[in-house]
Amino acid sequence: MLDGTPRLAFPDGADDAVIAEWNRSVRLAVRRLLDYSTESVPEVSKLEERRIGDLTLQRLAFGAGPDGHFRASLLYPSVSRPSRAVLVLPGRNGRHEQVIGLEPPDFPDRNVAERLARAGFATLTIDFGLRDAYSDEKRAGRDETSLIAHAMALKGRSLAALLASDAVAALRWLAAEPWVDKSSLGIIGHSLGGYMALYAALAYNQPVPIVLASCAGLYRSMFERDAVAGGAHALPGILQYADLPDLMGALAPAFLQVQHGDRDPFLPMADAGIAIERAAQIYARHNVPERFESSILTMSHGTNSDVAAAFFERAFSVPAMTQRPLVPPVRIEFSAAARRQILERIDRSLVTGELTLGSCGIEFERAAAMWMGTPEAVAVNSGTSAIETALRVVGVRGRRVLLPANTFFATASAALAAGAEVGFVDTEPLGLGIDPDGVRQELERRDDVAAVITVHIGGIISPRIGELIALCAEHGIPLIEDAAHALGSLLDGGKAGGFGRMAAFSLYPTKIITSGEGGLIATRNSADAAVARSLRDHGKRGFLANVHDRIGSNWRMSEVHAAIGLAHMESLAAFVAERRTAARCYDELLGGMRGLTVVREPAGSSSNYYKYMALLDEGVDRNQLKSALRERHGVSLSGEVYDTLCCLQPALEGRFEAKDFPVALGFAARHICLPIFAGMTRAQQDRVAHGLQQELDVQLSAGSIRSPGVKVHASV
Numbered sequence: 001m002l003d004g005t006p007r008l009a010f011p012d013g014a015d016d017a018v019i020a021e022w023n024r025s026v027r028l029a030v031r032r033l034l035d036y037s038t039e040s041v042p043e044v045s046k047l048e049e050r051r052i053g054d055l056t057l058q059r060l061a062f063g064a065g066p067d068g069h070f071r072a073s074l075l076y077p078s079v080s081r082p083s084r085a086v087l088v089l090p091g092r093n094g095r096h097e098q099v100i101g102l103e104p105p106d107f108p109d110r111n112v113a114e115r116l117a118r119a120g121f122a123t124l125t126i127d128f129g130l131r132d133a134y135s136d137e138k139r140a141g142r143d144e145t146s147l148i149a150h151a152m153a154l155k156g157r158s159l160a161a162l163l164a165s166d167a168v169a170a171l172r173w174l175a176a177e178p179w180v181d182k183s184s185l186g187i188i189g190h191s192l193g194g195y196m197a198l199y200a201a202l203a204y205n206q207p208v209p210i211v212l213a214s215c216a217g218l219y220r221s222m223f224e225r226d227a228v229a230g231g232a233h234a235l236p237g238i239l240q241y242a243d244l245p246d247l248m249g250a251l252a253p254a255f256l257q258v259q260h261g262d263r264d265p266f267l268p269m270a271d272a273g274i275a276i277e278r279a280a281q282i283y284a285r286h287n288v289p290e291r292f293e294s295s296i297l298t299m300s301h302g303t304n305s306d307v308a309a310a311f312f313e314r315a316f317s318v319p320a321m322t323q324r325p326l327v328p329p330v331r332i333e334f335s336a337a338a339r340r341q342i343l344e345r346i347d348r349s350l351v352t353g354e355l356t357l358g359s360c361g362i363e364f365e366r367a368a369a370m371w372m373g374t375p376e377a378v379a380v381n382s383g384t385s386a387i388e389t390a391l392r393v394v395g396v397r398g399r400r401v402l403l404p405a406n407t408f409f410a411t412a413s414a415a416l417a418a419g420a421e422v423g424f425v426d427t428e429p430l431g432l433g434i435d436p437d438g439v440r441q442e443l444e445r446r447d448d449v450a451a452v453i454t455v456h457i458g459g460i461i462s463p464r465i466g467e468l469i470a471l472c473a474e475h476g477i478p479l480i481e482d483a484a485h486a487l488g489s490l491l492d493g494g495k496a497g498g499f500g501r502m503a504a505f506s507l508y509p510t511k512i513i514t515s516g517e518g519g520l521i522a523t524r525n526s527a528d529a530a531v532a533r534s535l536r537d538h539g540k541r542g543f544l545a546n547v548h549d550r551i552g553s554n555w556r557m558s559e560v561h562a563a564i565g566l567a568h569m570e571s572l573a574a575f576v577a578e579r580r581t582a583a584r585c586y587d588e589l590l591g592g593m594r595g596l597t598v599v600r601e602p603a604g605s606s607s608n609y610y611k612y613m614a615l616l617d618e619g620v621d622r623n624q625l626k627s628a629l630r631e632r633h634g635v636s637l638s639g640e641v642y643d644t645l646c647c648l649q650p651a652l653e654g655r656f657e658a659k660d661f662p663v664a665l666g667f668a669a670r671h672i673c674l675p676i677f678a679g680m681t682r683a684q685q686d687r688v689a690h691g692l693q694q695e696l697d698v699q700l701s702a703g704s705i706r707s708p709g710v711k712v713h714a715s716v
């Protein structure tokens with residue numbers, strides 16, 4: 001009955017300009033259907049003012065305007081009227097006296113206005129007058145809202161249009177009140193009031209933070225199931241343009257919270273989930289994913305005022321001036337589907353009490369092994385403990401571990417924790433790994449080397465890793481990969497983690513995927529895997545055994561972390577693909593740029609693009625460039641890998657032989673890492689490229705840059 005694609009379905013894959021135009025079109029369509037044309041502030045008269053306990057209640061009559069009369073109640077703490085105001089639109093069965101707290105609620109949290117007023121907001125509650133308008137005798141068992149809707153239709157006006165217009169009028173009045181702070185004005189609607197809030201917010205000329213409670217779903221299935229809403233839930237004609245999820249998405253860039261009860265008898269979770277996920281995607285495409293919040297609550301067809309109050313606190317704390325979205329350095333994304341799946345898995349652990357080293361962790365290890373090019377994967381609680389465990393498995397105590405001068409501090413600290421001394425080696429310029437020539441020199445002059453660690457900087461596996469493997473084999477020394485950056489990276493088809501005797505991955509939040517905190521150990525050797533499993537659990541012989549064969553520690557990954565990691569692991573292919581697409585776009589945008597040279601993948605190497613790196617020409621002031629990008633272009637670069645060499649960290653002073661590391665030093669001083677993440681838009685990349693060129697040109701024209709600079713990187 002309701003098939004056919006709405007005319008204004010969200011244009012997936014479009015660029016920012018098309019999306020902005022789509023957003024305008026949806027708002028215009030809603031305005032048109034609302035038949036709301038007046039921009040004026042309605043006339044309001046005060047009917048009554050009184051105290052109810054520590055709250056003050058004003059009964060107001062909204063009189064003028066084309067939409068006739070309606071009443072509303074303003075409620076606020078008596079001590080001092082707050083400047084933050086929320087418009088409250090109740091459901092069709094929400095009795096006004098209950099919503100404002102004059103009568104005890106017959107449904108949990110029905111007293112939304114009272115609760116929000118007690119939480120420190122002035123609330124203005126519209127009395128929709130949808131109850132008790134007809135006597136029982138007149139109703140004769142018929143649905144009252146339908147009767148009113150039909151009556152309105154006789155006047156050529158839809159009930160939804162009328163109610164939503166009232167809501168816009170009330171918003172306008174609030175915004176014009178001198179005591180209201182315009183950047184602290186919000187709207188909350190429950191059920192029918194939620195749909196009205198949605199329309200009102202779309203028709204209103206400014207983005208206002210909005211809470212939609214118990215109204216998520218799809219008009220299509222809602223009306224195919226039952227039409228009891230009586231023509232009041234939907235603006236007649238709206239499906240020509242868009243269904244609920246797209247309308248919700250069109251609220252971007254306003255802060256939006258969608259509340260839904262997991263046992264809502266009217267709006268099934270399945271449809272609500274589709275709507276929430278779709279709206280979240282549209283928010284992401286508007287570059288404001290952080291302004292969309294979904295809250296699946298343990299309730300039926302209700303509203304949670306506390307959750308709403310916390311949301312308004314947050315939304316109102318963002319000053320109106322920072323409304324321009326920044327290009328973030330990284331973005332950590334869990335889709336609504338992923339979040340639901342995580343919560344289900346966690347719930348299962350809570351029900352069964354299986355909270356660590358359980359079935360989720362096993363499933364996670366199995367999924368991880370597919371990505372690491374090894375049959376064995378051992379999950380631990382951090383990347384650092386993964387490195388330490390690997391070093392303990394191969395045995396380094398009392399001897400020396402060689403590692404690159406350019407790495408994260410944890411590579412060295414894990415070696416020290418495993419009982420080794422550290423020796424640093426310079427970086428090789430082709431693939432940014434540890435320099436095989438430097439390693440050879442160290443092996444020739446020392447007899448205490450127990451292991452060599454290479455680090456896949458930024459996600460690049462160096463093509464020279466073959467030389468390292470041969471060298472280590474020749475000396476009978478294990479090669480360990482610190483692959484913290486490189487899950488999903490390849491070299492000549494071989495996966496990161498499959499090159500050394502063992503490898504360590506990190507699942508820290510900023511890494512390519514995350515489990516909150518966590519790490520993984522990859523190994524081809526099942527005996528090594530067994531020792532790693534024992535070490536992560538205090539060197540125990542078995543999970544239930546109370547016999548400790550070795551000194552390990554508690555490096556276990558909990559089921560909760562495994563549940564999070566598993567969801568992200570399932571997105572890894574998509575993440576890497578999206579990052580690689582973004583990287584190709586940067587290659588094109590930055591290819592001929594004055595003042596910098598991009599770090600390209602060496603032949604055979606396929607990076608996961610954990611980082612997109614570029615080298616600045618000599619003389620470019622990196623700090624100045626970064627702050628200019630942030631302040632003038634809203635672009636935040638991501639952290640370097642690394643700006644200070646590991647060996648120069650104060651904690652390591654005097655713990656190794658001082659040496660020069662010219663390649664690593666040059667790289668540390670001159671590279672930058674551009675924002676890159678799955679879901680990055682072309683417009684965001686354009687902004688980064690445009691900002692970079694403009695700011696590099698500023699520095700070039702100041703004459704401080706010697707260009708072209710000496711290239712550290714042989715492959716560029």
Ligand SMILES: *Cc1c(COP(=O)(O)O)cnc(C)c1O
Pocket residue numbers: 382383384385407408410411455482484485505506507508518519
């Ligand atoms: C992140 C990282 C680590 C440490 O991982 P955690 O999970 O934070 O303990 C180790 N080495 C490198 C190169 C890293 O980037």
